[in-house]
Amino acid sequence: MIYPHNFEQKIGFDQIRQLLKARCLSTLGEERVDEMAFSDDYQEINRRLEQVVEFVRITQEEEDFPAQYFFDVRPSLKRIRVEGMYLDEQELFDLRRSLETIRDIVRFLQQTDEDEADDMATSPYPALHELAGDILTFPQLIARIDSILDKFGKIKDNASTELLRIRRELASTTGSISRSLNSILRAAQSEGYVDKDVTPTMRDGRLVIPVAPGMKRKIKGIVHDESATGKTVFIEPAEVVEANNRIRELEGEERREIIRILTDFSATVRPQIPAILQSYEFLAKIDFIRAKALFGIEIKGLKPSFENQQIVDWFQAVHPLLQMSLAKHGKKVVPLDITLTREKRILLISGPNAGGKSVCLKTVGLLQYMLQCGMLVSMHERSHAGIFSHIFIDIGDEQSIEDDLSTYSSHLTNMKVMLKSCNGQSLILIDEFGGGTEPQIGGAIAEAVLKRFNLKGTFGVITTHYQNLKHFAEDHEGVVNGAMLYDRHEMRALFQLQIGNPGSSFAVEIARKIGLPEEVIADASEIVGSEYIQSDKYLQDIVRDKRYWETKRQNIRKREKQMEDTIARYEKEIEELERSRKEILKKAKEEAEHLLQESNAKIENTIRTIKEAQAEKERTRTARQELTDFKEQVEKLDKAALEEKIARKMEQLREKQERKKDKKAKQQQKASEPQPVPKVRPIEAGDYVRIKGQTSVGQVMDINGKNAVVMFGLMKTNVKTERLERTDAPKAAPLSNKTTFVSSETQDRMYEKKLNFKQDLDVRGMRGDEAIQAVTYFIDDAILVGVSRVRILHGTGSGILRTLIRQYLATVPGVAHFQDEHVQFGGAGITVVDLK
Incomplete structure (x- = not known):
């Protein structure tokens, strides 16, 4: 049950219907939109929702869903139920194409997963598969129409033997007339009766020759017409009059034969009309479901966790019409979080005027109504929604001159209906509860009504300004206070609902902001009493404190998330360190293996030398043993050096991490302290x-x-x-003929630098001076470690960064050449630099 009669208009659902109609492909779907109604059958609602959810998937994931020919030929089919009536060519063509669409949709929805056994095969769209289960597709009817119509919807020549004969004779006669006319026209042109550029034309279905009025006597025939200016007359030569008459006869025969063909076909279709109309009802459902799916996608709608009980547990719920309206102006709706359970069934919302109370109430009414009409709703996927048997609403001014009703009388009438009909499965939505009359008695009646609602176990969302109702909610189970938040400092509504505490009307603050004289505000405060003013202030303080702690809680959650990200980053860095360690170990082993191979080669050369010298066997054995000892010594030395190098590398990496942490801590510690500025020359x-x-x-x-x-x-x-x-x-090195000595420490540093050097530099997104500085360091390091080729990634963009970098490279003595990367690997967005 829905109350009152204009319920849809009050919550804005009439606009939703219009938006759905705009997304339908034909009147088939539009009629279904008009018929769409509120349901309290859980299984039926769930089935409708599943159909829309599946069609959303089809829209987003499938490209070949047949949605091209949604023609409504039901009126034509109903007309030909009368004996002797027939479908015309266009109606027949629309029937053929729409039957083809029905057939293709049924095939699409009845497809099953190919990778499963036949007895276990399931459809990817089970709800729509069930909908298409027993729909007839009439392949023989389609084939019969194809034998009558061509691909352009015109009657084929071979639709019947008689039609083929008529059209052949018609073509032959027309050709004969054309040849005769052309002969007569050429003769008239040669005699000068007719202009050179004149051609035969058609008048009243007959081929004629245009002639100047003064020359019409020169050509024997019948004058059929003249031009609007009177400068041309159209003559049918006597030679072709009989042929033109025959054409008229043949055209009449053609029309009669076509009507006979269409009448015969319609007689064949007549017994199948009920079944065909049933298939068109299926097409109407598909059009309707498709429109709901498209609308759901537009409002980012979904099917929440839908339960067969009375519950409202919504997160980030959004009024779809308000969302669409604000989106046009680049604004966003503040989402609504609301919960109604058996323990807290009735939510009493208070707060300032224009703070969003009515929007909150309408959002609940519209989304719940949409859901029970089988539509997707705009809220977070972790929301839970239930089902209600009745939805009542009392919102807006219902004054009626005809019924002699004042605003308050209309409210009381609505309260009477609600009290009589509501129960534990009802949802009531009341705006400005108790308003419209003297506050004291109005508040008392509202409290008495609220008490009855609570005793009946009714669910509801009620907005009010009355203090006694706020106290009632605090003192009674089943009713809970809620507040629309308001920023007292900036004097603006936040449009956020907060459940648990009543809200202040901020009447004094708003009056003061508007500029009401202070003495008026003081008098009003004295009239209402300091106790009321203090209680209102306490409410504001409670809301403020709750907002403060809520902000704190959100910040803590944010910090926790940052900590989790930091931990994850450190774990990733540890993994990188371990991977680097393994790479270093692998490379060191390869170098050690190479050294051992060189040592083995040296040993073999030594043995070969000894043999060539024909030394004694004992001497050979001694040399071999010495070289074996050397090999073992090299292996031990390499292994020890390798382990030492790896340990040193790991220690350096750990020290680097520690230095980063210490540096950050010192920067934070010294940020607020004045630091002595050292005098550095x-x-x-x-x-x-x-x-x-x-x-x-x-x-x-x-x-x-x-x-x-x-x-x-x-x-x-x-x-x-x-x-x-x-x-x-640097100390002057002593002159010597020997090779310059380089310390092992320097070698290790250079080896480490070369090992860690990356040959690619990415400067995309940098400013010009930053990029040049980065390239300078990069080229210096490349020259230092002896790399022959490096790549600089600067992107294409406007080309400014590329030009600056190349201008700099042209001045560097160590750069031998630079050019674009191969187009396959980045082209002009990368500069390849060859170093000397």
Whole structure:
């Protein structure tokens, strides 16, 4: 039961119907939209919802669903029930195409999973599969129509033997007339009776020749017509009059034969009309379900957890019409979280005017009604929804001059109906409960009515400003207070529902914001009493505190999520470290194996040398033993060096992580403390420097702003001064003919740097100066570790970043060549740099 009669208009469902109609393909579906009604049958509602959910999947996942020909030919089929009536060509063509659509839809919905056994096969769309289960598709009827109509919907020449004969004779006669007319026309043109560019034309179904009025006597025949200007007359030559008459006769025979063919076909169809109409009811259902699915997709609707009991446990519920309206202006709806259970059945919402109370009430009414009409609803997927046998609403001004009803009288009339009809399976929606009359008696009557609602176990959402109703909710089981939140500092509604505490009307604050004189506000406060004002203030404080702790709780959840992300990131870094360790171990083993192979080669060469020298066997055995000892010593040495190198690498990685943590902690600790600024002498030309974290010492040749030109050995490079640190001049190496000695520590550092060096640099998204700085460091490191080729990823975009980078590369002495990457691997978005 739905009350009152204009229930749909009050909650906005009449607009939903119009939106659904706009998404239908034919009047078939539109009629179903008009017939759509509220249901309290759980199985029926669940079946309807499943059908829409499955069609949403079809819309989103399938591309070949047949939805091209939804023609409503039911009126034509009902007309030909009368003996002698027939379908015309267009009606027959629409019947053929729509029957084909029905056939294709049934085939689509009756398909089953191919990977399952025949006796276990299931449909991917079970609810729609059941809907299409016993629908007839009339393949023989389609074949019969195909024998009559061509692909353009016109009667075929061979639809009957007689029609074929008539059309052949018609074509032959027309050709004969055309040849005669052309002959007569050429003769008239040669005599100058007719202009050179004139051609035969058709008048009243007869082929004629256009002639100037002064020349009409020159051609024997019948004048059929003249032009609007009177400058042309249309003459049918006497030679073709008989042929034209024959054409008229043949055309009449053709029409009669076509009518006979269509009448015969209609007589064949007549006994099958009831079954065909049943198939069109199926097509109407599909059109209707499709419209609901499309609307559901548009409003981001879904089927919540639907239960056969009375419950409202919704999360992020949204009024679909309000959502669509605000979306046009780039705004979003504040979602609604609401819960009604057996223990807390009636929600009493209070709060300021224009705070969203009525929207909240309408949202509950509209979504529940949509759900029980078999439509998807806009709320979060973890929501739970139930079913109600009755929905009552009392909202808006129902004054009636005809019925002599005031606003309050209409409210009382609605209350009377609700009290008489409601029960534990009812949902009542009342706006401004008790309003419209003197507040004291109005509040008392409202409290008495609310008490009866509660005793009957009714579910409901009620909005009010009355304090006595708020106290009633606090003191009675089954009724719970709720508040629409309001920002007291910014004086604006937040449109958020909070269940558990009553809300303040913020009457004093709103009056003060509007600019009502302070003495008026003071008088009003004195009239109502300090106790009322204090209680209202306490309500505001409670709401404020609850919002504060709710914000705190959300922040804690956010921090917990950040901690979880941090832990996950550290675990990933540990995995990376372990993977790096395994890679280092693998590479070290490969190097050790290579060294052993070289040692084996050395041993074999030594033995071969001994044999070639024809040494004694004992001497050979001794040499072999010495070399075996050498091999074992190398293996032990390599293994120890390998383990030491791996341990050193892991320790360096751990130290790097610790340094990051310490650096971050120190930065946070020192952020608020004033730090002494050390007086550091800036780097000048002639100073010996090294890049921070490296050992190579170079001399500053020149300072250009924040850049320094530094000579490292025989290589000159540009380096940011902030990356340099002053150091002592390198000690002069003693002159010697021997190869320059490089310490093992330096070798290890260079090996580590080369091992960790990545040959790709990504500067996409950087500003120009940032990108140039990154490229400078990258090219310097590449030259230092001896890499021959590197790649710089800068993207295509407007090409500015690419141009800046290449201008810089052209000035670097260590760059031999640079070019675009191969188009297969990135093209102009990547620069490949070859180093000297």
